[in-house]
Amino acid sequence: PLATGDYLFFLDSDDTLTRGALRAVADRLEETADPDVLVFDYARTYWWGGTRRNVLARVLAEAGAGTFSASEHPEILDLLMVVWNKVYRRGFVETEGFAFPPGYYEDTPWTFPVMLSARRIAALDRICLAYRQRRQGNILSTTSRKHFDIHDQYERVFAFVDARPELSSWRPYLHHKMGEHCLDILSKPDRLPEGDKAEFFRLTAALFRKHRSGPVPPELRVLEGGFTRYRLRRQAVRAGRELSRRGQQVRRAATVRVKRGWSTLHEHRPLDPNLAVYSAFSHRGVLGDPAAVYTAARELAPHIRGVWVVRDEEQAALLPPGTEHVLLDSPRYRRVTARATYFVNNVNWPGSLVKRPGSVHIHTHQGTPLKFMAADLLHKPGARQGFDVPQMLRRADRWDYS
Structure with missing residues (x-):
């Protein structure tokens, strides 16, 4: 007004x-x-x-x-x-x-x-x-049950059309759009809590049946079955896309699958509250501020086991006597990083390292923390040629303490 x-x-x-x-x-x-x-x-x-x-x-x-x-x-x-x-x-x-x-x-x-x-x-x-x-921070990309609101909103759309007979021909189109929209929300990994997805599917299927008018297109027939069938179909579709994408990289991808499967197995085990993993200067040894944290932890919290990540055997040979360590990307490295509660580093951990709920990442930086760390290159594409700023910031999202 x-x-x-x-x-x-x-x-x-x-x-x-x-x-x-x-x-x-x-x-x-x-x-x-x-x-x-x-x-x-x-x-x-x-x-x-x-x-x-x-x-x-x-x-x-x-x-x-x-x-x-x-x-x-x-x-x-x-x-x-x-x-x-x-x-x-x-x-x-x-x-x-x-x-x-x-x-x-x-x-x-x-x-x-x-x-x-x-x-x-x-x-x-x-x-x-x-x-x-x-x-980050987009309201529609926030994991919440508030996404169930979509069902009520489409009920309002159908009520509007039902009140205007001249628009009745649009019902099949809206029925199709509603099914597509709800399945799109369900397919997004960051929309619905995992435990609420089956309920969301059931409510979508019920709404789909209620307003059905005409034949159902092939891509929406999954709504005529149960959630288990939908989930299996989604997994099959994802697997098919993944195989197509891999193409010439089959052998390399097979190795990745083995590592991922092994890591997934250990990620289902609880975190070890007495395990800390350390690294410094891209896995070059017991150095810098991480070394200071490690030394202090041995005195103040001797029950916490500290394990260092090093690049190779040559770096391992330079470690102080008695320093427990793992080689980067080895089976022991994957086992330790899958279970550790604490991570201390003065650079970012590799992008492949998944931050588990409950783990604590501490970034000590190098020198002063009052610096741009390449974020100032976002609008300078020539200067950041070959440097993945978005990936760097995604890794920074894992920090709990700076």
């Missing part, structure tokens, strides 16, 4: 408009004689400096110069169904009574009704918004 402009525009607080975007939007609205909705393009901008345009940008280019409805150009519904890549004529919104419900997925019961009801939609084939991709 507080808006007074001719059009409404919703912008997330962490996204930004591109230069000249509002002028381009205003010009396009004038060209198309004030449509109900104007859809524009966006680009994903990543925290490490990369940019990627919407992969379905062609849909906007193919929409033409005039206006259309969703039934005349249904491909417009293949675009990301969010609220922020469109502007809406305020009179149209007020007449139809569109409003946002509470919940995680409030875009869904807004966008589908709006797009299906609009008689005049226009497209702007121009990137007007930078869609920021966070390294």
